[in-house]
Amino acid sequence: MNRLYNALQLKRLYQLKELGVSYVPLIEKRSGPATTLPNDLGALEKIVSECRLCPLSKTRTKTVFGEGNIHASLMFVGEGPGAQEDISGRPFVGRAGDLLTKMIENAIEIPRSSVYIANIVKCRPPNNRVPTPEEAYTCLPYLMKQLEIVSPRVVVALGATAYHYLTGDKSGITKVRGEIIDMGSYRIVPTYHPSYLLRNPSAKKEVYQDLLKIKRLLCEK
Numbered sequence: 001m002n003r004l005y006n007a008l009q010l011k012r013l014y015q016l017k018e019l020g021v022s023y024v025p026l027i028e029k030r031s032g033p034a035t036t037l038p039n040d041l042g043a044l045e046k047i048v049s050e051c052r053l054c055p056l057s058k059t060r061t062k063t064v065f066g067e068g069n070i071h072a073s074l075m076f077v078g079e080g081p082g083a084q085e086d087i088s089g090r091p092f093v094g095r096a097g098d099l100l101t102k103m104i105e106n107a108i109e110i111p112r113s114s115v116y117i118a119n120i121v122k123c124r125p126p127n128n129r130v131p132t133p134e135e136a137y138t139c140l141p142y143l144m145k146q147l148e149i150v151s152p153r154v155v156v157a158l159g160a161t162a163y164h165y166l167t168g169d170k171s172g173i174t175k176v177r178g179e180i181i182d183m184g185s186y187r188i189v190p191t192y193h194p195s196y197l198l199r200n201p202s203a204k205k206e207v208y209q210d211l212l213k214i215k216r217l218l219c220e221k
C-alpha cells in the first residue's frame, strides 16, 4: 500500500514538474491510494486505455495493460511493450513472448494462462528505447495497483528496468539475477528479459536455474 502511495506521489511530482513547478510543499497523505485508482482490473484497464499522462501516449497504437489469471500466485513484469505488443494490445507476443511462454510452461511447468503478465510502462517507447524515469514513474501506480489486486506471492522482474522500478535498486541485472528479494507480501526474483536471451542464448542456463528456484518458491507453503 505504501509503495502504491509513494508511486502516486512521484507521479504527481512529475506532473507538477511538467507544468514548470520547481517546489511543492509537503504533500499530505490523504485517504490513501485505493480511493485514487479502482480496485477492479477492468475499471483500471479502462483508465489506462484512455491515459495521456506521459509522452508515450503520443506514439502508441494501443495501450498494453497486462493479462492473465487475476488470482495468480506468480506475476511477470517486463519493461514495456514492443512493436507487436503495441499493435496487438497484448503483453509478450512475438518471439520474446514465445520464449517467455516456454520458460513458464517448460521450466516452471504451469500454463501461461495461470500467471499474470504486465510491464512497467503500458505504452510502447519509440524504437524500443528504455522508458525515461518520468515515463516509468508516471505509469508505475498502474502496475502497483495491479500488484495489489492480483496479489501474487512471487513476482519475476524480467530485466534491469523492471527490477529497478520494482525495488528502487539500481544494481545491474547480472549482479542480482536469481536473488530472492522480500517485499513483505510478495517476493521478487529478478532474471534476464526474454529479448536479452534471444540475443544471448548462452544465458538461458542461468535463467533456467532462476526458474527452478521460482518453482520451488511457489511450492512453499
Ligand code: SF4
Binding pocket: 048, 051, 052, 053, 054, 055, 056, 057, 063, 121, 122, 123, 135, 138, 139
Ligand atoms: S505509458 Fe503509462 S503513464 Fe504513459 S501514457 Fe501510457 S499508460 Fe499513461
